[in-house]
Amino acid sequence: xxCREIAMPRKAKSSRPASCDVCNGTDLVRRITxxxxxxxxxxxxxxxxxxxxxxxxxxxxxxxxxxxAGQAKVDRNVAMGIRLFLGQLx
Ligand SMILES: [Zn+2]
Numbered sequence: 001x002x003c004r005e006i007a008m009p010r011k012a013k014s015s016r017p018a019s020c021d022v023c024n025g026t027d028l029v030r031r032i033t034x035x036x037x038x039x040x041x042x043x044x045x046x047x048x049x050x051x052x053x054x055x056x057x058x059x060x061x062x063x064x065x066x067x068x069a070g071q072a073k074v075d076r077n078v079a080m081g082i083r084l085f086l087g088q089l090x
């Protein structure tokens with residue numbers, strides 16, 4: 001669906017990433033924190049901050065990688081945020 005294309009969900013992965021997607025570092029720390037999502041397509045430039053997402057943070061470059069549960073929450077919040085941005089809630 002449209003929302004999924006905009007949110008660009010990452011590929012399904014095992015629960016704990018072995019290394020960072022960006023720098024390949026293996027020093028990952030589990031955290032619960034705010035996860036910023038940059039939108040693309042018609043909402044280019046907009047950002048959604050999803051609060052209290054379970055994720056792994058790379059200690060080398062700061063890249064954030066949500067856990068499967070965290071990603072599910074991100075997906076739900078982004079879908080809601082997109083509807084808000086597009087004014088489709090009413
Ligand atoms: Zn990294």
